[in-house]
Amino acid sequence: MNILNSKSLINHNTFKVNASAKFFVNVKSENDIIELLKAQKFKTCKKFILGGGSNILLTKDINGLVIHNQIKGIRIKKETKYKMVVEIGAGEMWDKVVEWSVENNLYGIENLSLIPGYAGAAPIQNIGAYGSELKDVFLELEAINIETIENTQFNKADCQFGYRNSIFKNNLKGQFIITRLKLILSKKKKINISYKGLYEEFKNTAIEDLNCKKIREKVIAIRKNKLPNPVTIGNAGSFFKNPIISESTLTKLQISHPEIPFFKKNEEIKIPAAWLIEKCKWKGHTEKTCGVYNKHSLILINRGTASGLEILKLAKKIKKDIYKNFNINLEEEVNIS
Ligand SMILES: Cc1cc2nc3c(=O)[nH]c(=O)nc-3n(C[C@H](O)[C@H](O)[C@H](O)COP(=O)(O)OP(=O)(O)OC[C@H]3O[C@@H](n4cnc5c(N)ncnc54)[C@H](O)[C@@H]3O)c2cc1C
Structure with a gap:
């Protein structure tokens, strides 16, 4: 394994923030990881697991070992x-997995097309889009405990999946390196166009005429039109989660804002964070080096040379304003380090 020193991470995070890693290594197998974790040199060193860097905001250099996961392979197990x-x-790459699935006429992850990043990070926040979430098809994963170097299996219940959440963002944060995951995909046609935006696109198409390939193509087209491409505009997708509020909070908010949109699912009430941010006039807001994307108010962008701290400062200003106006605390979806 080739351990690099003082490696710039500018091409390893989609915000294109210029932070660096004290040590950086690509790992291609479980054995590589075990060897690294056993090495005396890195015993006391902080470890940071990196995938595609599309859900992180680096606010400082990483004074430790960045382990870049390169374990490959898509295999039919059963x-x-x-x-x-x-x-x-x-x-x-997550989207390569979706492409493979659709090419093989399998159903379950086509709505999750074009989400950037690696498969190993997908369980971390239970990626979701267009009415589907990873947990809908998840069977189990394997991960190596950074402290004990033991290989551990997690089934769906163990992962404690929630809305953009899992045990790996909470109790077990930073403690495991996910190495492999297993999904159960359907050979039987299963169309999910429950999400409003997708339904609108297909409402005049008979279900018999739909298939996973058509769904994937449509999702890709919608995403390309709506979201900034990180290759040209540094960003990490939605910066904040949609807040979940109580019925009584909603009732109070409806007095001052009768038009407030909300979604109700399994007793949970979600308010679109994008609406709150837009209402407070942050959409398209620009600062010297960063800003809020003009087509989507949930997305913070690097206008060229922003540092992670500058982007974080903007996020804090937005949070403060939303709290002042709506008494709602926005929670970051992006992992800040
Ligand atoms: C334009 C754009 C659109 C997006 N759209 C969506 C969307 O629709 N839905 C959605 O859910 N997300 C979306 N995202 C966010 C992001 O793509 C996903 O969260 C993705 O799963 C992150 O993968 P990654 O490999 O880039 O993770 P990274 O950013 O590299 O890492 C994210 C976190 O996971 C940890 N981690 C990464 N790999 C491992 C591993 N193998 N083991 C243990 N820990 C690990 C890291 O330490 C970090 O804390 C979007 C991002 C962008 C830039």
Whole structure:
């Protein structure tokens, strides 16, 4: 393994923030990880697990070892008449996995097309889009405990998936390196156009005429039109989560803002954070080096040379304003380090 010193991470985070890693290494197998974790040189060193860097904001240099997961492979592990269990290496690009699934006429992850990043990070925040979440198809994952170097299996219940959340963002944050995951995909046609934006696109198409390929193509087209491409505009997708509020808070808010949009699912009430931010006139706001994307108010952008701290400062200003106006605390979706 080639350990690099003082490596710039500018091309390893989609915000394009110029922070650096004291040590940086690509790992291609579980054995690479075990060897690293056993090495005396890195015993007391802080470890940071990096995927595609599309859900992080680096506010300082990483004074430790950055482990860049490059474990590859998409393998069919089990097949029945209607289902296929697929094992995926954590270093595979997530969208390559979706592409493979659609090419094989499998159903379950086509709505999650074009989400940047690696498969290994998908369980961390239970990625979701267009009415689907990773947890809908998740079977189990394997991960190495950074402290004990033991390989551990986590089933769906162990992962404690929630809205953009899992145990790996909470109690077990930073403690495990996810190496592989298994998904159960459907060989039987299963169309999910419950999400309003997708439904609108397909409402005049008969379900018999739809398939996973058409859904993927549509999701890609919508995303390309709505979201900034990190290759040209530094960003990490939605910076904040949609806040979940109580019925009584909603009732109070409806007095001052009768038009407030909300979604109700399983007793949970979600308010679109984008609406709150837009209402407070932050959409398209620009500062010297960063700003709020003009087509989507949940997305903070690097206008060229922003530092992580400058982007964080803008995020804090927005949070403060939303709290002042709506008494709602926005929570970051992006991992700040
Ligand atoms: C334009 C754009 C659009 C996006 N759209 C969506 C969307 O629709 N839905 C959605 O859910 N997300 C979206 N995201 C966010 C992001 O793409 C996902 O969260 C993705 O899963 C992050 O993957 P990554 O490999 O880039 O993770 P990274 O940013 O590299 O890491 C994220 C976190 O996971 C940890 N981590 C990464 N890999 C591992 C591993 N193998 N083991 C243990 N810990 C690990 C890191 O330490 C870090 O804390 C979007 C981002 C962008 C830039």
